[in-house]
Amino acid sequence: MITVRCFATVREILGCETRTLPPSSTPQLASDILRIVAGARTTDLPKPLLVAINCEHASLTSPVKDGDEIAFFPPVSGG
Template identity: 35%
Template structure:
């Protein structure tokens, strides 16, 4: 699974992307967020307020209950504002 981080999420994690192999019980975006938060202090800081982070699975916006699987590309980013 390839995970991409953008904007302040990337700054807190300290990586732009990483290849991961989460355990089988990680089946959706929310489970992935919870698992990632335990990987390092930077991950914990980035996902401390998970409601402020948006996700995309294979370049499609995803809700916390969206399924994830090996081989997927998951992106995490802050909400986008425009004007």
């Protein structure tokens, strides 16, 4: 399974905090996962949209595999 987590404005816009997806039989990118969870609301999401895979910064072109945790969130503001 692939775990999808959304934070901050992304969570609010998609109304989704955590979701699990079955792995695909074909190679998937982060952008493919985004298309599944956001659908037409992709255009409403913050730009740039940040991606993390297994708690490391990644990008929409990063590959995602079975067992991964992928997160989508807006630019960060720590400190």
